Amino acid sequence: GLSSHHVFAQHPNLDITSDDVTSMRAAVESNGLFQQAYLAQKAMLDEQILLPVDVPVPKDGGGGYTHERHKKNYQLMYDAGIVYQITQDKRYANYVRDMLLEYAQLYPTLPPHPKRKIGKQNPGKLFWQSLNEAVWLVYTSQAYDLILPSLSAGEKTTIEEGLFRPIAKFLSVDSPETFNKVHNHGTWTTAAVGMTGYVLGELEWVEQALYGLDKSGKGGFLKQLDELFSPQGYYNEGPYYQRYALMPFVVFAKAIQTNQPERKIFEYRDGIVLKAIDTTIQLSYNKLFFPINDAIKSKGIDTIELVNGVAVAYGLTNDAGLLDIAKQQNQILLTGDGLKVAQALDNKLTQPYQFKSVAFGDGNDGKQGALVIMRQNVNGEQAVLFKPAAQGLGHGHFDKLTWQLYDRGEEIVSDYGAARFLNVEAKFGGRYLPENKSWAKQTVAHNTVVVDETSHFNANVKKGNANHPELLFFDKNDHVVMSSAKIDTAYKGVSLKRTMALINLPTKNNEAPELSFVVDVFDVQSKNKHQYDLPVHYKGHLISTNFELDTQLTNLPVLGKDNGYQHLWLKAQAKPKAGLSQITWLNDNGRFYTSSSIMDGDTSIIFSQIGANDPLFNLRNENAFINRKANAKNHTFVSLIEPHGEYNPSKEFTLEAVSKVNKLSHQKIENIDVIEITLTNNKRYILAYNAQQNIKDKHVNRFSFNGSTYQFDGRFKLFDI
Amino acid sequence: GLSSHHVFAQHPNLDITSDDVTSMRAAVESNGLFQQAYLAQKAMLDEQILLPVDVPVPKDGGGGYTHERHKKNYQLMYDAGIVYQITQDKRYANYVRDMLLEYAQLYPTLPPHPKRKIGKQNPGKLFWQSLNEAVWLVYTSQAYDLILPSLSAGEKTTIEEGLFRPIAKFLSVDSPETFNKVHNHGTWTTAAVGMTGYVLGELEWVEQALYGLDKSGKGGFLKQLDELFSPQGYYNEGPYYQRYALMPFVVFAKAIQTNQPERKIFEYRDGIVLKAIDTTIQLSYNKLFFPINDAIKSKGIDTIELVNGVAVAYGLTNDAGLLDIAKQQNQILLTGDGLKVAQALDNKLTQPYQFKSVAFGDGNDGKQGALVIMRQNVNGEQAVLFKPAAQGLGHGHFDKLTWQLYDRGEEIVSDYGAARFLNVEAKFGGRYLPENKSWAKQTVAHNTVVVDETSHFNANVKKGNANHPELLFFDKNDHVVMSSAKIDTAYKGVSLKRTMALINLPTKNNEAPELSFVVDVFDVQSKNKHQYDLPVHYKGHLISTNFELDTQLTNLPVLGKDNGYQHLWLKAQAKPKAGLSQITWLNDNGRFYTSSSIMDGDTSIIFSQIGANDPLFNLRNENAFINRKANAKNHTFVSLIEPHGEYNPSKEFTLEAVSKVNKLSHQKIENIDVIEITLTNNKRYILAYNAQQNIKDKHVNRFSFNGSTYQFDGRFKLFDI
Numbered sequence A, B: 001g002l003s004s005h006h007v008f009a010q011h012p013n014l015d016i017t018s019d020d021v022t023s024m025r026a027a028v029e030s031n032g033l034f035q036q037a038y039l040a041q042k043a044m045l046d047e048q049i050l051l052p053v054d055v056p057v058p059k060d061g062g063g064g065y066t067h068e069r070h071k072k073n074y075q076l077m078y079d080a081g082i083v084y085q086i087t088q089d090k091r092y093a094n095y096v097r098d099m100l101l102e103y104a105q106l107y108p109t110l111p112p113h114p115k116r117k118i119g120k121q122n123p124g125k126l127f128w129q130s131l132n133e134a135v136w137l138v139y140t141s142q143a144y145d146l147i148l149p150s151l152s153a154g155e156k157t158t159i160e161e162g163l164f165r166p167i168a169k170f171l172s173v174d175s176p177e178t179f180n181k182v183h184n185h186g187t188w189t190t191a192a193v194g195m196t197g198y199v200l201g202e203l204e205w206v207e208q209a210l211y212g213l214d215k216s217g218k219g220g221f222l223k224q225l226d227e228l229f230s231p232q233g234y235y236n237e238g239p240y241y242q243r244y245a246l247m248p249f250v251v252f253a254k255a256i257q258t259n260q261p262e263r264k265i266f267e268y269r270d271g272i273v274l275k276a277i278d279t280t281i282q283l284s285y286n287k288l289f290f291p292i293n294d295a296i297k298s299k300g301i302d303t304i305e306l307v308n309g310v311a312v313a314y315g316l317t318n319d320a321g322l323l324d325i326a327k328q329q330n331q332i333l334l335t336g337d338g339l340k341v342a343q344a345l346d347n348k349l350t351q352p353y354q355f356k357s358v359a360f361g362d363g364n365d366g367k368q369g370a371l372v373i374m375r376q377n378v379n380g381e382q383a384v385l386f387k388p389a390a391q392g393l394g395h396g397h398f399d400k401l402t403w404q405l406y407d408r409g410e411e412i413v414s415d416y417g418a419a420r421f422l423n424v425e426a427k428f429g430g431r432y433l434p435e436n437k438s439w440a441k442q443t444v445a446h447n448t449v450v451v452d453e454t455s456h457f458n459a460n461v462k463k464g465n466a467n468h469p470e471l472l473f474f475d476k477n478d479h480v481v482m483s484s485a486k487i488d489t490a491y492k493g494v495s496l497k498r499t500m501a502l503i504n505l506p507t508k509n510n511e512a513p514e515l516s517f518v519v520d521v522f523d524v525q526s527k528n529k530h531q532y533d534l535p536v537h538y539k540g541h542l543i544s545t546n547f548e549l550d551t552q553l554t555n556l557p558v559l560g561k562d563n564g565y566q567h568l569w570l571k572a573q574a575k576p577k578a579g580l581s582q583i584t585w586l587n588d589n590g591r592f593y594t595s596s597s598i599m600d601g602d603t604s605i606i607f608s609q610i611g612a613n614d615p616l617f618n619l620r621n622e623n624a625f626i627n628r629k630a631n632a633k634n635h636t637f638v639s640l641i642e643p644h645g646e647y648n649p650s651k652e653f654t655l656e657a658v659s660k661v662n663k664l665s666h667q668k669i670e671n672i673d674v675i676e677i678t679l680t681n682n683k684r685y686i687l688a689y690n691a692q693q694n695i696k697d698k699h700v701n702r703f704s705f706n707g708s709t710y711q712f713d714g715r716f717k718l719f720d721i
């Protein structure tokens, strides 16, 4: 049975406790980050509470006045609740009380929202969808908890009977599908109802929130924790939605911890909540989340969801690396955990956060493909994202085995992200643009193989969700991070297998490495002939090619008809001779990047720009080059991407604008792929790997190459020959 | 006659004196910016002096090995000279001595440089052009001055006879055209010879440097100070070259001041050297120089020429605003002035530097047009550059009356700058690209009127230099900065007159202004019919238009055949109805910008992108819209550009994405232009101005408008009606 002795503790007792309040009251009296944050917040609030309370009858959909006003109201109530607790000034409590009383009067009169979308989203009453209603309640239940000590018994009754009981009922027993759904909307809903249950002392609601309406455990918060994250804490829809999903998990878990510590919620599933927070951080580069799937590219670690996540995690773990992230977030929460972070920052306890090379298994079992992050530091921080991940539901992109490169703070090989101008009415109402489907989700919008100008799974989400790539291996040593994966279901009768490595070349006397490469081997096999396209969406200005370009001078035709190709202008094409083709571009970070590829003399290269069939200028005009192998059954694309040199027009120097790669070869020797890299100084390196399925950890590989014999254990080795 | 008693003072005695050295020796012993700079410099130098001295026989042109080596050598000698003076460690002096002895052996054997360009540039011996030779000598004469105390009489004789006397002779009496030329190359040459004269005690060389070889004053440094700057210190070629030109003026003036203070060189021409330094700062926005004419856009105030200028100016004036600039430059010079700056920064004496609205008269008399800068701060720093300036010689662009807008740190309405990848061999050897002439210099590459798709002066430099616009007025008050100018010579039989204002609307109770506009009235008059194009090169993503676009969906044609038009893709066109046309774009700074224009129903708008006829991808693919009035004799383009709102996808809000302008009208009532702006809240404003030539300061203007009578003094008034 549940022990209930914590539940009726004095208020507040959700994410902020009365012990927290004691510390916070002391902290605002002395100089420091917490005091600064408090004074700024209070100043803003002091202006707001002079304005009349406005609780409009719900009318508008997302972005409209009543929608935005109700959102603003929960934030104001939450903020005023905190300032009340800190100042003990009843003006703030009364402000919340007055607003709650208006809601208590309004709420029982409300029908389902007039702007609801029947059959699409569950409707709310204050908002067009119940998701917003749940978010509103997560905050408002906390605001109520914060001012409870100031209320009379009569006020309590009015507010609870008029507002909290009806809304909790509406979100739970009246909306069983959403409440029981193992989905992010369900998490907000169970969190809202569970937290309200703690405040009102309705432990039954908490039980339902945790185990589903029928308390069977088939739905509810714990099931969501079981299903929605991989064992490492990766969320199936990718970083952008992981960041968003984090909020209700962390907020509700914290409330459970406060009220029922015996549930050990932060230890649940081997600490899945803390893992999810940490994984969210790992899924960023230079403060921004990797923009896979439907992602707004400017979203980063300073998002409120992760500010809250980091504060709660720091409160639990005192991990000094989290302070590094908190510092970059530059936002102090007015909570007990926020205070701990602020004081630790004041005391300069920060340690560098450790970004790691890691393969995040996908799916609730962690075995439905993986999202692979490779990192190293060679004259700047580098990251490769390699994506043999699952589809990731409706916001997923058809981009199996795609990749991205980051270096010196910038995107080098990029993903378009979502086609959307968030909340900009003139751009399709601020929603996902039509081009999100026609371009951003399509395979050609990514850095992976397109067969016959069609997208993976024929752009069928259901088919995508039912199939996933298989991670063959992920491993690393001092000079190489490497991973390989395959998928046979993206196209009928075509098998795709890609092996990627981020390497740095060994130096004499263990000096810091100077040369780094991304190695990319993409093997396509089929019994029938197809056209294989492998795009590289590069960021920067094209500097040079070592082959002649046939550039469109006075007329740009469109590249194709459908599946994203209709959005590409054909700017130039080329058919390089057999041997090494090289394409160099200059990124805004001042560094040059060269893609060196092995050419067979029958592969063409197309230079494209996004922008065709774009009547309203919705798309960004970004550039790509596409390796095209037509009329082939099997083909292996082999490329090296090499950062080099520096363009510094401000200081008027340019260094090493030319690639150091002189030759590149690839051979398959039985099960071993052998890549030889020859530099312009005649130094040679061999990267050998075994990407067979299911080999043993201690597997010994041997091969002969150019008359010598080589040997390595495990998956790969970089030979300095 | 000249007093020579300073000249034989103890060495060093050029830009660094022995008094400076005394202070510098003390400063490196205590913590601070100077010590940090010194330790970093010394550490770099300590590595370099371990390497063998390399004084190669000159062979390569710009960018080649011997060219770069001789450049590196002068820097090493200069740095080693300073470190010798600070440390008194003879190793550093010996390093300079050994290098100088090698030069003394080599120099007499040298013929004119093998890579010289006959008839184009004056040749050097160490370098392909004498300009580099002069720069080399400016630094090397200082290095010699710094180590002189360490040398034996024999060493002195060897070095002076073998190197300094021959090179000074070569640059002066053997190259009279360059030496006497009133041009930046002449400044480097006279500075080099004059400084060498001070070190060797050859006051005759100094006299020649100051007054020309024949000492008539028709050439030489003082004549250059008279001719190359306007009275306000504006350099005819624009900020990019002003920055470059500054160096020899400041370095030589400082040496003159040290050796012959009685010349009062810094008071010469009402303090022209200091004015030139300050004007260079004023010609920047957010640390970068306004990129008019042939300019590399990433050049900014942290350039070494301005670091030196600011240090010398601070040494003379102790102006605390200069410290604001020095702080942003983030580079401390190892000189006496550098020390003063470092200590002032250590002592936090910095005051904000005052950027001003100002019209810099062009030409040596300041009456050959003007470069106008308008600034205000309305939710961020704003600047308008308006360019009724003279052609500015060979690096000038055909952009009479063009303009640019900057807001919140970014370019909003832009100038392409130069088409060049400085020192990137693959891009046309790193020189100005062919597209610099075919695109960047052409009128259509700018935000000014193009008549019949031809450029100003038919792109003839000589004709451009012989004609200049006329500034009609420049004036400002709290709400308006305004300027008007005209030119009748850019096109035969067409008169161009433009009036621009940067305004902010008055607020109640003198609250901070919230709304700002750029007002642009471009009046074109001719007796014959022409096509008038007025482009706006905007930076950002097109958000919306209030008229329908006919967008090219599957095929992009080129816009024209020549004069830059051959580089423009025609992306879309429109013919808005008579009334208000509005085009909104979103800049990377997160703000929206709307251009509202008065349409007559017979003007079309063309949306273009740079990139046609660009076989090697040399051009940046930037966007413009072009107002086109065809088949007209007279036409007035009237536009408002309005910054508004905020796009913040990171925090998930979008504010005021829609313009607040509802109506716009323009009438000419006798000599007064009357512009009425009506906002969406029905507030109305009238901006009235009188741009007639030659009116009196106290001129009283009266006009009737919509039944009311209005009156104002001087040039303009903004009426809040």
Ligand SMILES: [Zn+2]
Pocket: A291, A292, A293, A294, A397, A399, A415, A416, A417, A440, A441, A446
């Ligand atoms: Zn994508």
Ligand SMILES: [Zn+2]
Pocket: B291, B292, B293, B294, B397, B399, B415, B416, B417, B440, B441, B446
């Ligand atoms: Zn220009």
